[in-house]
Amino acid sequence: MDWARAQAALGVGLQAIGEATTSDRAFEQAVTCYDRATQVLKTQPALALRAVVANNRALSLARCAELTADLAVLDAAARTADIVIAGISGIAGLEATVAAFGAGRRIGVANKECLVAAGGFFMAEAARTGAELFPVDSEHNAVFQALSAGPRTAVEQVVITASGGPFRTASREAIARATPADALKHPNWSMGAKITIDSATLMNKGLELIEAHHLFAVPPEQLEVVVHPESIVHGMVSYVDGSVVAVLAMPDMALPIAHCLGYPDRLPTACRRLDLATLGRLTFEPPDVERFPCLRLAREALAAGGAATTILNAANEVAVAAFLDGRIGFFGIAAAVEETLSRSQEGRAPASVA
Numbered sequence: 129m130d131w132a133r134a135q136a137a138l139g140v141g142l143q144a145i146g147e148a149t150t151s152d153r154a155f156e157q158a159v160t161c162y163d164r165a166t167q168v169l170k171t172q173p174a175l176a177l178r179a180v181v182a183n184n185r186a187l188s189l190a191r192c193a194e195l196t197a198d199l200a201v202l203d204a205a206a207r208t209a210d211i212v213i214a215g216i217s218g219i220a221g222l223e224a225t226v227a228a229f230g231a232g233r234r235i236g237v238a239n240k241e242c243l244v245a246a247g248g249f250f251m252a253e254a255a256r257t258g259a260e261l262f263p264v265d266s267e268h269n270a271v272f273q274a275l276s277a278g279p280r281t282a283v284e285q286v287v288i289t290a291s292g293g294p295f296r297t298a299s300r301e302a303i304a305r306a307t308p309a310d311a312l313k314h315p316n317w318s319m320g321a322k323i324t325i326d327s328a329t330l331m332n333k334g335l336e337l338i339e340a341h342h343l344f345a346v347p348p349e350q351l352e353v354v355v356h357p358e359s360i361v362h363g364m365v366s367y368v369d370g371s372v373v374a375v376l377a378m379p380d381m382a383l384p385i386a387h388c389l390g391y392p393d394r395l396p397t398a399c400r401r402l403d404l405a406t407l408g409r410l411t412f413e414p415p416d417v418e419r420f421p422c423l424r425l426a427r428e429a430l431a432a433g434g435a436a437t438t439i440l441n442a443a444n445e446v447a448v449a450a451f452l453d454g455r456i457g458f459f460g461i462a463a464a465v466e467e468t469l470s471r472s473q474e475g476r477a478p479a480s481v482a
Contacts, residue, residue: 210233211233211235216239217322218445225242226250236264237261238264244338244437244438262388266377267289267362270363271340271365274375275365277365282369283346285352288337290333290356294310294312295328303458311324312328326422331426334440348430353415355413360377362374382397382399422461435472440465444461446464
C-alpha cells in the first residue's frame with residue numbers, strides 16, 4: 129500500500145482492496161491516500177458503506193449493501209485491474225485468488241497456502257485462464273529472477289534462505305518454554321502473526337519448498353533450505369557448470385512487490401541500498417530439523433504427494449491458532465501436524481475450490 133502510493137506519479141493506482149479482517153486499516157488507507165475512485169470491499173457491509181460515502185464515487189449504496197463476507201473479496205479480485213496482489217493469509221485466500229484468474233491477468237502471489245494446499249489445481253487453473261503468476265515472497269521472487277540466468281535443464285539446485293527465526297540459537301529446552309509473545313519477535317521481518325509463528329517453527333520454509341515445487345516445476349530433490357541470519361541473500365540457483373546465481377538486497381518487501389508490478393522493467397524504490405563493505409560478512413548454516421521438525425514434516429508431505437500437503441497446511445493453521453491462544457506449547461504445533469498426517473489416509477489432491 130505504501131509503495132503503491134509512492135509510485136502514483138508513475139501511474140500506479142489502487143483500484144480495489146479486499147480485506148478479510150474487521151480493522152479499519154484498509155478503509156483509512158483508501159480514503160486518505162488516494163484521490164481516484166477506490167473501492168474498499170470489507171467483510172462487513174457497514175464498513176463498505178462508509179467507504180462509499182467517504183469517496184462519494186466508488187459504488188452505489190445499493191450495490192455496496194449487497195457485499196457480504198467472501199463476496200466482497202471475490203468481487204474485488206474479479207474487477208478489471210492490470211495486476212492483482214493475492215495476499216490473504218491462509219487457505220482462505222484460495223477462492224479469491226482463483227477468481228482473479230478469470231481475467232487472464234498478472235497475479236502477484238503472496239499467499240503460499242494456495243500452492244501448498246492445492247498446487248496442482250492452482251497451476252492448472254492459471255494455465256487454463258492464461259493468468260501470469262509472479263511470486264511476491266522475497267525468496268521465490270529471488271528464485272524467479274535467478275532462474276532467468278540459464279535454461280531449466282541446466283538447473284542443479286534451487287536454494288531458499290531462512291533467517292532462522294527468533295529461536296535460531298536457542299536450546300530445545302528454551303524453545304519448549306517459549307510463549308506466543310516470544311515467537312512473534314522476528315529478527316528481520318515485520319509480518320502477520322500466523323506467518324511469524326511459521327517462521328519461528330521453520331514451517332514457513334517447508335511451505336516455501338512446496339510452493340517452489342509448484343511454481344517452478346522443480347523436483348523436490350533439487351530444493352534446499354539454508355539458514356542465513358542476515359536475510360540479505362534471498363534465494364539462489366546453482367547450475368550444472370558450478371555457477372550460482374543469487375539475488376541480494378536489504379530485507380524489504382517493497383522490492384519483490386516492485387518487481388512483480390514492473391516486470392520486465394525495473395521500477396525505482398526508496399529501499400535502503402545494500403552496502404556489502406559496511407555489512408562486513410554473510411553467514412550460512414544448515415537448518416536443525418531436531419529443534420525445528422516442521423521443516424522435516426513439510427518435506428515428507430511433499431514427497432508423499434496426493435492430499436498430504438493439503439492436510440499439512442490445514443493441521444498447521446489449526447495448530448498455530450491453538451498456540452497463539454495459549455492452548456498448546458510451541459512444540460505442540462509440530463506434534464499436532466505430525467499426528468494429523470499419521471492419522472490421515474491417503475487421498476487425492478484438491479481438484480477445485482469447492
